[in-house]
Amino acid sequence: MLRPLLLLSFLFVSCSGDGAADAKPARPRIAVVPKGTTHVFWQAVADGARTSGERLGLDVTWKGPLQENDRAQQIQLVQQLVGEGIAGLALAPLDHRALVPAVAAARQRGVQVVIFDSDLDGTAGKDFASFVATDNKQAGELGGRHLATLLGGKGKVVLLRYQTGSASTEARENGFLAAARAAGLEVLVDNRFAGATAGEAKTAALNLADQLRQAQGVFCSNEPTTVGMVQALAQLGLQGKLKVVGFDSSPPIVAALRDGSLDAIVVQDPRRMGDLAVQHLADAIAGRSVPPFVDTGAVLAHRQNMDEPGIAALLR
16 A cells, blocks of 8 residues: 655654744655666666655655666765665665675664665565565566577577676576576577676677577577677677567667567566665655565567557556
8 A cells, every 4th residue: 555644754843932833844865776877777767766755755865876887886875875864775786795784784774775676685574674676587487488489499599697796687597597498498608798788798799609690599688688689689690580588678679679689578667666665665664564575577578569558668
């Protein structure tokens, strides 16, 4: 249930005396720290978080690293925001291990913490209030099963991983591998990492030219790896010659899906993720119980269903 007046009892500032009027209550401040701020996915998360904050009467600070490989900057941002006296923190950890001490320090300062998008080492409900995310293992399995269907249950495939330490993409990649191998596909490459940007992913994919020419299918586990792979396949003259399943949505990805450069994508619901992360953080601050894990869902989009209202809304 949504609670529009959830936290208006916090931090009241009042005036008294003859003729003095009560001041408006201050809005409790929370911080939402994503892995990065440039990808379309995070912009959608920000939209959901801010919408939820406005509905619940919260002051939402959105701040994250420019790129998704700057663990030191993310740790510094968390420490800085906690030092500023925020009431709560919603965090998408760049690294499931490296951010553990910063979160523990925040909790020691009395700051409620919700982890979203990508998991953190620890136990939800104990080391942090809740984990709000796609069930990434199941989402990767969805991609693996669909690629196997496209290939008729046989063929060679390449997996382009994202980067080490990212729990969300590691879960997708592991889910994909399990489903693909169970369906009878031969995995030619399962240990190549792309890096934080589409440019790095394109370079990594170009370095796999020989394996890609032997393969019949490809899976990529997030937005930059998908964009970089599509660009590399075009440069190698392999566009349309392999079945390609990607992950996440952005204008270049939607265009590639429509023109056939991509056969399918697994799509999350980032606005819902941002909304629920803030909602459960507000509940935790107010002392209400919150579920330890919330699955925000994922669906498969392809040319045949991409214009259906429910799918099209996730592709915007």
